[in-house]
Amino acid sequence: MRLEAAGGCGIGIPVLHSGSDLSQLRLLVAVASFGEKNAEYLRRVIERYRALPMHVHVVVLSEAPKQLGAGVEARIGLPARNPWSLPFAHKQIFAERIGLYDLFAFSEDDMDVTEANIQAFLQATSALASDEIAGFLRFETGPDGAWSLPEVHGSYHWRPESVRARGPYTVAEFTNEHSGFFILTQAQLRQAIASGGFLRAPHEGRYGLLETAATDPYTSCGFRKVLCVSHMGEFFIHHMSNRYAGQLGLSLSAFKEQLETLMQIGCGRHPATTLCRTESNMPRNRWSKSYYEQPCSEVLRLLPNRSKQVLSIGCGWGATEAKLRERNVEVTALPLDSVIGPAAAKLGVEAVYGTLNECFERLAGRTFDCVLITNLLHLLAQPWSLLEACAPLAKAEGSVVIAGPNFDFLKVWLRRAFAGAFRRKLRSFNQSGISVCGPSGAARHLSRLGFSGSRARWLSGLSAGGNRGIPRPLRRLAARGWALHAWRSVAR
DSSP, X not given: OEEOOOSTTTOOOEEOOOOOOOTTOEEEEEEXXXXXXXXXXXXXXXXXXXXXXXXXXXXXXXXXXXXOOTTOEEEEXXXXXXXXXXXXXXXXXXXXXXXXXXXXEEEETTEEOOHHHHHHHHHHHTTSOTTEEEOOEEEEEOTTOOEEETTSOTTOOBOGGGOEEETTEEEXXXXXXXXXXXXXXXXXXXXXHHTTSXXXXXXXSSSOHHHHHHHHHHHTSSOEEEEEGGGGGGGXXXXXXXXXXXXXXXXXXXXXXXXXXXXXXXXXXXXXXXXXXXXXXXXXXXXXXXXXXXXXXXXXXXXXXXXXXXXXXXXXXXXXXXXXXXXXXXXEEEEXXXXXXXXXXXXXXXXXXXXXXXXXXXXXXXXXXXXXXXXXXXXXXXXXXXXXXXXXXXXXXXXXXXXXXXXXXXXXXXXXXXXXXXXXXXXXXXXXXXXXXXXXXXXXXXXXXXXXXXXXXXXXXXXXXXOTTSOGGGHHHHOSEEEEEEESTTOO
């Protein structure tokens, strides 16, 4: 498929097109399949590969024997004791047979890879730089047939500054490299092995074991995964189990709006900006800022009713700001980046793009009834400097409302107290990407900046209900988050 132009800079609907001859190419496919849960999907995956008009050999990686049919090789056993290490078994197989095949693909056992996907990869590869690999995204379908993209959630986001032209393609980088599938040319595989990062023992870091095995070419071997946003329709793969449909992932319509924004950036018609750091260095991106944050009623209740003009710093897709708009509040927002910003602007929010310093320069002379900051302060190397920059933006009787994760939550506190490596990492911003801060420190600093009063609230969850059933002395240990309202004069 390709994306025909449909106005703007060229985002449209997928249409089929013929590609080059595949008959002379040799493809080695390793499919990771643990247990019998996906047995029917595995059968369909094998049939799909065997129907390709090329020389294909399929190896199924499994912890136990399976009925796979004639011509399918089985590699039984785990690379390590942890069952999630199974996908790492493909690496040694690829290395052993590197001279026998032209293409090497790794896949989970429910990924419906098509001939059009492989054609798209080959065509894009010829236009990309030597350190770029054309990547794919999974899509799922709900009961109503609607598409969703499970990789697009939480703190994962586009890098606006990465948009660039590669021949007929506009490409960009997305921070979630996992998609349950990758394909490499022989030259790319040789380069990955030579880097020393490919043939590593099972390991995890930013991702868990399963995801790490499927992303190592991008995260450990010197390559970058790029998505061909101008031809994205050719790089969608159906995740047949639809495991996350209705629970996780962005809708296709909202994703297409992001693609259109990326194309506008590529055309020079929209800025390419990022507000500030939004991701931690902790495993699984813990405590990173969500671009799809849900409104927290407890936080919103802290905003004084008299607040008619609010500045939201670190705005994502605009769900919180939309709640303020329902209260007839004028909202000015500093979006996390210029790709997610248009989602909030579409809801009637004034978006100001740039880095934090650039945005504050653009806001010079303006003041607001309330400044709102959620889940961002702890991701800055100097969190109190943000409060210092915000103070002049609050009116004489204005206020500031801040919310963030609670690093005194019992499970976190115990790890800080008894797990030395965890404690040392969390103490170092360079290692963790975290500045441990809380409501008392924020209140003290705001007091020095002229805010005469403050009130803190412990939250059981920033998108959940309150913790009123928990005794007050224990709320700090039981709370996953906190919120603080600080005011000047009679702003309460």
